[in-house]
Amino acid sequence: MQTLIIVAHPQLAESSTQQFLRRGAELVAATWHPLTQNFTIAAEQSQLQAAQRIIWQFPLYWYSAPAMLKAWQDQVLTSKFAIQQQALAGKELGLVVTTNTPARDYQSGAAEQFTFAELLRPYQALANKSGLHWLPPFIVHQFSYQTDIQQQQLLIAYQQYLTLAQPATFAERQQWFEQRLQQMIAQAPAAQRTQLELMQNELINKRDDLAELRWTVEQMREADD
C-alpha cells in the first residue's frame, strides 16, 4: 500500500518529534512529503492520486493545523478535483497530530473540555465530502516527556498506523510482528538466525493457541446462550 505523509510543520528541521517520526516512515517505505510555501497544484494532485492512504501530519495550533496546511488544502483540493470529480474517492485519510498537552486534558470537564473526535470534526467532514475513508486519528501527546520505552512503542505504533488496516485488530498486529521478524531473519547473520527463528515459531504457536482458545470460547458461549 502506498502511504503519502504530508507534513505541515513551520519549523520542521527543529522538531525532534517530526525527525523521530520520519525514521519510522522511512522504515515502512512511506512517502515523506514536507509542505513548503512553494508547490505546484497539478503535481500535488497527481501525488495524491498515486497514494492509497493519505496522512496529514501536523502539530496542533489552536485546535487545528498550521496555516500552511489550510493554504495547501484551499489550493490543491479544488471543488472540481475533490468534489465534482471525486478524484480521491475510495482512498483513506488519516491524521497524525502532535501536541504538548496530555491526553487526559481532552475530555469533557477537563482542561481542554473537548475530545479530539470533536476538535478534528472539520477534517472528517472534508473526508466525507471527498469520498475519503476516514481513519481514527493518531495523536502523539507530549513526545518530549515520554520515556525511552514509550517512545519505542510510539515508533512501532506509528509504523503500524501507516501500514496496517485501520483500526487494526489484535490478530493483524500479531501478523505484522511476524512479517517484520521474517524480514529480520532473512537479513540476520547465521549466528542470530536460529534464535530469531525460534522466536518466530513460538510467536506463531501462541497466535494459533489463542485463535483455538477463542474458537472454543465462542462455541461455549453459543451453547450456553
Next chain:
Amino acid sequence: MDSSWLVQAAQRLAQDSSAYEERAFFQALSQLVLEQEKRIAQAQGEIDGRSWDEQAW
C-alpha cells in the same frame, strides 16, 4: 505470572540490539507477547468457568 522465554528473549534483544529501530521493535514485540499471554490466560479462564457447570453434577 513469570514471563515466558519469548518475552525474556525479546526484552534482551530490546537492550542488546545496536540499531534503535531494532530495539524499538523488540520492545514492542515483548509487549505484544505479554498481551497475547494475557488473552490466552483469559480465554482459558473463561473455558474453565464455563466448564464448571454445577447443574451437570
